[in-house]
Amino acid sequence: MASFETDTTDDAGNARRGTIHTPHGDVQTPAFFPVVNFIGGPNEKSGGIWSRLRNHLFGEPEFQGAMFQAMSFLDFNITPESLENWRSKPIHNHFTDHKPVKPYHSQPENFTKPLFVDSGGFKLLNSDTFGDPPTEGGDDNEWAIYTNPESILDLQLDYGADIIATLDYPIPPNLNDEETTQRMEDSIDSAIRCLELLEDQSDPPAVYVAIHGHDYETINWYVGTFLDRATHIDKSFEGFAIGSLVPLRTNVEMLVDIVQGAKDAIPADRKNDLGLHLFGISGKFTALLTLLGADSFDSSSYMQAAQFKKFINREIGVSDEKFVRNPNASTHDLGDFGVDVDRTADARWVADWSKFTADQIPDDWGCQCPACEHLRRIGFEQLQVTMYDSESYDPDGKYMKSDFYALMSYHNFCVYQDEMNYVRELINDGDGKLLEYVAKMARNDVGNIKRALKRATVRDRELAQQLRERGYNRLTADQSDAEQERLDLDIPVDDQEISLEHTPEDFNILQRKDYQVGDERVLLVLPCSQTKPYSNSRTHRVVADATAEWSSKIHKVTVSGMYGPVPEQYESLSQIKSYEYVLTNAEKQRKQLVADRLVSYLEEYGSQFDAIVGYATSKTYRTIIEQAFSEYGNGVVLPKDPKMRALTEHFRATNLEELSEHLNDVLPSTPPQ
Ligand SMILES: [Zn+2]
Structure with missing residues (x-):
């Protein structure tokens, strides 16, 4: 049975080594799964590249397994009948002792490694063909594939998957809140259903539950909600897979938030047996994301780069000290460095992940990968002649363009794979070696690693x-960085201008002459949220839903890390909507200011309420509220005994129920006449 387990962890950061056990052998994590197309027909232009590339990969000892996109057959001229044939036996069997494309080709390599199959969710949702099954009112289609967990799981099992991701409903960045929530709930339903179906299977694949979200809170809610609902599942659930990341490669802060949001939502006692896979990520961010706790990655960019005739360049080192100290990746191509240097451990973190096209291969190109060794035997000149000066099929020539596209893809794969192997070695070495490596990349301005690392801190x-x-x-990040870093994040804050100029003096409830408490009977104290106004945030909305019955009797006050108590009627003031401040446990002075203002607020207004209730699970805010209640001498902080001091507990159904039960006790639903 396929499963994930953690083998060793590094003390610095959240990096770890692990193993995904499968019937086709073990995958050592952190791992890179290249996206491989298995069923593109040889008549299609890229079919020839894929068959050659597969051959290179299948024979490559470092290749640990392939990611196959379940619905990728739609990109090729595959008929429903042909798909039927592909589904008649596992992919592995199609690629065991199979015939060469041309009778005079040598015997192709067998595919023997683990197969990871995604759900094709993105393709399904962008298609009018694959809707609900006829039994649920949908239209029949000639593929007999429908957007429901049963149909997609059947497809994945027919392919013979060792690892699968559950059917998900991707979330476009600007989708409205209501539909976003609906899609996330549908994805959770679908994951639960998939896992339930596999509970009875004797040898199920490892299941990674696909999750989405564009910010820390959302992804945290997603993971927490799923775990709450999956308590009856234990057989094949092995981890989470985060999707929709491809567009985020340019928004590294959001990428960091999402990975942290997922990791922080997993309880400590589950961490070691749940893997975290990131879809669509490879190359320069993998070391950093591994440091934050990711275990596996996949992408097709090694192949896509080659289709643009590009080599990914990771091999040129730099010996000139002054360049080593400060190579500015945005203004220097590494080619500018000149450079006759061997590959050293130092060269690694200096090198940016630049690319060059096949007509610009440096004379001293020193890549030692098997693809480049092969190319060297053929001659790089031959590559250039075939790629740039010939028709795709030259009857007099020995080589076709697809031979070279395949070799360039293979080189690009080796670059990614090599980085992954190196990251594994660093974790083995322990002692914060991976942290050092990532820090050096950051210090040398490789990609956006610096911004990402700061964000993580x-x-x-x-x-x-x-x-x-x-x-x-x-x-x-020091505090001013923390503010700045938050600002770089692309989350719409209700179209409000954000200002860094705000200070705690811009709003102080104790000095508001226009404030008075109405006839509400309960004071409800909540931590602030990144989304403004607070009431629009996911954290506040779940509380509003849980307490809807008593809404007219609740006076909500938000504890802002900038201003202290902010009663609901002030949420839309510009200084309240436009500040960005993350209060962390480290900001002692600010914590004291916030707590002091809360105590003063309670002393001034607390006696006007029948009950004072706080609902907070994150450590920093919970501590402040507890401290203030205790100093004031009244008030209850719920949940009374959260499993963790973490945001994910905020969303836990049992905790929200505890809040509504408490309100039910202090507020009978029919008020006395
Ligand atoms: Zn190479």
């Missing part, structure tokens, strides 16, 4: 501490 203060201990003070 906003929430992960332990990581910040570890970086500081190693002398990387400038890579950690």
